[in-house]
Amino acid sequence: xxxxxxxxxxxxxxxxxxxxxxxxxxxxxxxxxxxxxxxxxxxxxxxxxxxxxxxxxxxxxxxxxxxxxxxxxxxxxxxxxxxxxxxxxxxxxxxxxxxxxxxxxxx
Amino acid sequence: xxxxxxxxxxxxxxxxxxxxxxxxxxxxxxxxxxxxxxxxxxxxxxxxxxxxxxxxxxxxxxxxxxxxxxxxxxxxxxxxxxxxxxxxxxxxxxxxxxxxxxxxxxxxxxxxxxx
Numbered sequence: 001x002x003x004x005x006x007x008x009x010x011x012x013x014x015x016x017x018x019x020x021x022x023x024x025x026x027x028x029x030x031x032x033x034x035x036x037x038x039x040x041x042x043x044x045x046x047x048x049x050x051x052x053x054x055x056x057x058x059x060x061x062x063x064x065x066x067x068x069x070x071x072x073x074x075x076x077x078x079x080x081x082x083x084x085x086x087x088x089x090x091x092x093x094x095x096x097x098x099x100x101x102x103x104x105x106x107x
Numbered sequence: 108x109x110x111x112x113x114x115x116x117x118x119x120x121x122x123x124x125x126x127x128x129x130x131x132x133x134x135x136x137x138x139x140x141x142x143x144x145x146x147x148x149x150x151x152x153x154x155x156x157x158x159x160x161x162x163x164x165x166x167x168x169x170x171x172x173x174x175x176x177x178x179x180x181x182x183x184x185x186x187x188x189x190x191x192x193x194x195x196x197x198x199x200x201x202x203x204x205x206x207x208x209x210x211x212x213x214x215x216x217x218x219x220x221x222x
Contacts, residue, residue: 034208036152043202043212044152055210087152091208094166096142096154 002026002090006099012107017078021102023071023088032092035064035073039084048073109133109211111203116216119193127188127216129203137161137181139206143188145199146215155201158186171197193220
């Protein structure tokens with residue numbers, strides 16, 4: 001099975017900061033990666049799929065990049081609503097695998 | 108608009124069974140695969156199962172294989188998750204999710220396995 005490892009586990013930042021979250025796959029997954037945002041008590045929300053395609057309605061300050069085994073989610077200028085937990089997901093082949101999550105906290 | 112509404116959660120004793128339902132609306136249900144994803148309290152997300160658009164293909168996480176069964180009724184726009192031989196570690200919020208890359212999520216239904 002493919003393992004997905006996110007880093008860091010926790011990230012402290014301020015409104016207006018540029019932040020990057022990394023997701024590494026245990027073997028090449030081409031571009032079969034998605035990113036989700038989850039706030040407490042809510043269902044996850046799709047941000048990006050196929051590594052870099054922005055889901056409709058998601059603000060353009062979110063971007064994704066990478067292929068193979070290393071991927072990044074970048075938020076160009078943090079807004080108050082962005083403080084949440086972020087997950088990556090490998091979705092080609094079974095089992096699908098989530099990263100363990102990155103909690104983005106207010107500094 | 109796309110809606111997925113889960114139901115059927117509750118408190119159940121270890122070893123017992125429970126069936127979750129996911130009612131879909133706002134899209135052509137019979138054209139989409141549907142997943143179940145769970146999240147234990149305070150933990151991360153875990154993919155559980157997928158059923159293809161026509162019900163012909165199903166896949167499961169190793170942690171539930173042989174105990175859980177996913178099915179669908181396209182005439183009712185509903186997906187089910189039959190959960191047998193429940194364990195304490197199955198305690199989680201269970202989400203129904205549409206499409207290959209999980210684009211729309213329901214609000215979840217909570218399953219608690221406890222004696």
